[in-house]
Amino acid sequence: MTTYYGRFPVNSLRLLLVPVDGGRIRGGTTWGYRGAAIRIPLGRDSSEDGLRRDWVMVHEMVHTALPDMPDRYAWLSEGLAVYVEPVARVQAGDLTAREIWQAMMRDMPKGLPQAGDQGLDNTGTWGRKYWGGAMFCLLADIEIRKATDNRLGLQDAMRGVLAAGGNHEQDWSIERILATADKAVGVDVLTRLHNEMGPKPVTPDLAALWRNLGLKRIGEDIEFDDTAPLAAIRKAITAPPAR
Amino acid sequence: MKAASAFRWTVVAVIVTTLASAISFRADAQSEYMRDRMPYDAFDRLPKTDIEVPGGIIHAAFAPGDFMLSREKLLDWIRMSAGP
Structure with a gap:
């Protein structure tokens, strides 16, 4: 978390672990209305290895780095958490880039619009909320990097929101969040992308995207192609930040 | 009998x-x-362990009950998730 955001998102966080039956984490919830708080129902029989592989704690902590918004924009909050959590864990050395790109190639299609979709803002399905939101974040990261000669990315944009006082204890409009993030990187990628993907279904060509990033699926595994046009961007996304 | x-x-x-x-x-x-919703009042009555992280403090508390792992292991997991 602190590697990705440069600091912990809130000055003070209440974190409650509740013992429940079983050996795994039963989800997690983050609140901000009376101060940032996370509750994790944790299986009594959870193992050390299970916790080392866990993604829920970091996912919930990412929520603390984004202002609270109306429910119809939950795709941004959940999508950001789905996208940032693995990237942050690669930057921290807890996962490999290969593992997370493999997972993205496998799971990102779950976020594509289905029949009857009315855009991210108006479609509350699980796939669109979590993976549609993550797809928005990946596309935004790539577009920011293209527009800044790969100097800046989504990470810098979201650090800008935090630097402007935007964390989960604040209520901001989505327009304010995206404009603040855009301002931090000097481009209008997030606002423009939201104008496109928010009100209507947009289906990116994922096969072409993976190819351009230099990702080839070989059976269950993947192979990197460092000669691909966006290979440098792919590497920069998971590189530990200089500061 | x-x-x-x-x-x-x-x-x-x-x-x-x-x-x-x-x-x-x-x-x-x-x-x-x-x-x-978050049980803020019940949380505030629990004993807490403060974990300092860059830019903030995490107040960790355990609801009544036992875990197989020690509390120190669970606090390590929280520290690792928050980052260096």
Whole structure:
């Protein structure tokens, strides 16, 4: 978390672990209305290895780095958490880039619009909320990097929101969040992308995207192609930040 | 004989009632901490461990009940998730 955001998102966080039956984490919830708080129902029989592989704690902590918004924009909050959590864990050395790109190639299609979709803002399905939101974040990261000669990315944009006082204890409009993030990187990628993907279904060509990033699926595994046009961007996304 | 049998049944009844109360107490304790919204007031009454992280402090608390892992291991997991 602190590697990705440069600091912990809130000055003070209440974190409650509740013992429940079983050996795994039963989800997690983050609140901000009376101060940032996370509750994790944790299986009594959870193992050390299970916790080392866990993604829920970091996912919930990412929520603390984004202002609270109306429910119809939950795709941004959940999508950001789905996208940032693995990237942050690669930057921290807890996962490999290969593992997370493999997972993205496998799971990102779950976020594509289905029949009857009315855009991210108006479609509350699980796939669109979590993976549609993550797809928005990946596309935004790539577009920011293209527009800044790969100097800046989504990470810098979201650090800008935090630097402007935007964390989960604040209520901001989505327009304010995206404009603040855009301002931090000097481009209008997030606002423009939201104008496109928010009100209507947009289906990116994922096969072409993976190819351009230099990702080839070989059976269950993947192979990197460092000669691909966006290979440098792919590497920069998971590189530990200089500061 | 009758008195001994009655005594035995009384002991069994006391044990069953105690166990039922303990289970019910645990269920009540869990439900207090698992409501729809964050149980801020109940949280604030729990003992807490403060974990300092760059730019903030995490106040970690455990709802009543046991984990297989030690609290120190669980706090390490929180520290690792928050980052260096």
